Amino acid sequence: MPQTIVNPARLTPPEARALFREGLVTPTSGWSAGWTQANLIALPKEQAYDFLVFAQRNPRPCPVLDVTEPGEFAASLFGGDLRTDLPGYRVYRDGEQVAEVPDVLSYWRDDLVCFLVGCSFTFEAALLDAGVPVRHIEAGTNVPMYRTNRDCRPAGELSGPMVVSMRPVPAELVATAVRITSRYPAVHGAPVHVGDPGALGIDDLDRPDFGDPVEVRAGELPVFWACGVTPQAAVMRSRPPFAIGHAPGHMAITDARDSAYQVP
Template sequence: MELDPARLTPREARALFQGGLVTPTSGWAAGWAQANLIALPRDRAYDFLVFAQRNPRPCPVLAVTEPGAPFASIFDGDLRTDLPAYRVYRDGEQVAEVTDVTSYWRDDLVGFLIGCSFTFEAALLEAGVPIRHIEAGTNVPMYLTDRPCVPAGELSGPLVVSMRPIPAQLVPVAVRVTSRYPAVHGAPVHVGDPAALGIADLGTPDFGDPVEVRDGELPVFWACGVTPQAAVMRSRPPFAIGHAPGHMAITDARDSAYLVP
């Protein structure tokens, strides 16, 4: 029987990732929230909390771990093994992309789970809004912008956005649907001309895969939880671990937990 990722429970999906499956998680475990991961040493954790508080659109914090703990209140798994892929940074440089960070994990690491726009994709589909990267079976395209985040302590960096092409007549629907999910990035930060965000070429995303923007469609941009990793690359803390962009933590929290009236 062919695997249907959308019908899996979080536990079933995490077991596949723990077994070595590497895949973007858009469309997986329908009905369950997904999250970005950034883990920093305890002496940098306060700076990140303040950075997130000052930049709530790209960095909505869903959960914070105790130092060294590989689990969180909304994630009944192992943050070291149960995501499809991870990136490891030293002094802001990526030194590894792996499927298991157990050997890199430290007793002083504080993990942050950050809201992810994959969480509202089921609601978009239900409202009749197509999602090109799901149709294509690829990763969502993500871009560095020229919009700086508000710095905090030693952390600074640019806003990162994800992009979905939306038929022009459905853009108001997409805005209305996603605005009801502020804890997972909420409404778009920009619609239309990518140059207004400093993006020169939609065909060459900084993270993820390019997707086609067809006639009659507009590129729609949402704040993205890869922003913390962009801050790591810009600010160069001694050590950090993040998810590989698009390869998320599938949590035990329902999408509906983050829906506001």
């Protein structure tokens, strides 16, 4: 097992991927600063077109950055091996999670199409640079993620709720957070909601559906961004025969720069 990493922000994508390939399992928020992170969903070719349409109809939670040919396990944005070079994976059969594993070599199929979907970790460095705190990085935990009462537009056999990630933001910095993240439309962009979690059907911020809870302090508002775990929520509802996703918060660290997804 690899040693504890003192400063993961300084690692290059190949260095980070090598650690994950060796067996390191960890959330990747704050890793490889300046390099874009991505969600992974892999579906059989028979379901891939439905997902592509699903993503096109729901670009906020499902912004597709790259797509492989069936059976390929590298991508133009990802020079590693998508079967081994993420720090954690979830495997689904008929919509039920059957495994959470450090690699998916034994589950791999030659008909799988891999989609890399934008991740909000990409804009966290910009938030920090502007003085906006990112609580899960401060705490060394995973970002909290929640299913919402907002259904995505369905496509073919795929349907499901939008998932959101949440970051507490001091009230006086909410406008700054909105301005900064709106410049990253390919990785979820501006928040979808600020304030009352009940408006999204979230009953308890201390019980996220994915990831870890974080403290919301006095004077802070919970701010919610569309989240790339949405494809896995669609898998769980729609029950395709097989799918592989990343373990939430355990992302693919790509060879693309964050700045490539920033607009003026």
